[in-house]
Amino acid sequence: MNLKRIKIISVLGIFALCFLLHFIYRWIPTGFIAIFAPVNESIWEHMKLIFTATILWSIVDYVLLTKNKIKHQNFLTQLFLSAFLSIPIYLAIFLPIYHKIGENMVLNISVMAITIIITQILSYYVLKSQEIKVLNYISIILIIIMYIIFGYLSYNAPHNCLFFDTKEEKYGINNYNV
Numbered sequence: 001m002n003l004k005r006i007k008i009i010s011v012l013g014i015f016a017l018c019f020l021l022h023f024i025y026r027w028i029p030t031g032f033i034a035i036f037a038p039v040n041e042s043i044w045e046h047m048k049l050i051f052t053a054t055i056l057w058s059i060v061d062y063v064l065l066t067k068n069k070i071k072h073q074n075f076l077t078q079l080f081l082s083a084f085l086s087i088p089i090y091l092a093i094f095l096p097i098y099h100k101i102g103e104n105m106v107l108n109i110s111v112m113a114i115t116i117i118i119t120q121i122l123s124y125y126v127l128k129s130q131e132i133k134v135l136n137y138i139s140i141i142l143i144i145i146m147y148i149i150f151g152y153l154s155y156n157a158p159h160n161c162l163f164f165d166t167k168e169e170k171y172g173i174n175n176y177n178v
Contacts, residue, residue: 001068003127007120010061014116017053022046035151039173040165043094044157047087048150050112054083054119055143065127078126080139082119084146090115091162103166 024037036052038045058079065072094111101107157163157172164171 001064001070003065003070003072003124006061006064006068006070007124009064010057010123011113011116011120013060014050014053014057014120015113017056018049018112018116021049021053021056034154034173035147039154040170041167042157042163042165042171043091043098044153044162045165046108046112047090048154050086050090050115051083051146051150054086054116055079072127073129073131074126074136076136076139077132078123080142081126082123084142085122086115086119089118 021037025033025039036048038049058075062075064070065075090111093114094108097107097111098104153163154172159171
């Protein structure tokens with residue numbers, strides 16, 4: 001197996017994990033799970049979903065890379081970049097379309113698939129680039145910071161359209177728009 005094939009498998013794996021993560025907070029509604037999985041149907045909470053799916057899949061990714069003895073550099077850097085950049089990439093594609101046609105499940109899923117493909121292409125090139133060790137260490141810190149931000153915003157969601165759950169008419173976990 002080569003790196004390209006592993007990245008194709010990663011696209012499918014991350015995509016599948018997104019579906020699982022979408023429902024996990026409903027099944028296990030705890031504060032810990034709220035940090036990693038969407039707590040409502042807002043656009044922002046779904047950014048947490050794609051970020052976490054990418055992070056979780058990295059375990060499989062790493063096993064596949066090492067088992068197949070594929071030379072790779074900057075594993076943690078590509079992990080952070082692909083997870084983090086999935087957020088602005090998704091929003092850049094999704095928001096203009098969403099504002100034109102509104103909520104559409106096929107649109108949501110399609111944009112998520114496109115985003116995962118783009119970020120895994122990026123991941124491929126970062127893994128093949130020259131190693132920069134300091135970026136790997138910084139990436140660990142940035143992943144932790146992202147989860148602190150996700151956790152904070154789940155409980156203290158700003159009152160704007162990105163954080164508003166139109167189904168339950170609320171922001172975040174406890175903040176209802178009454």
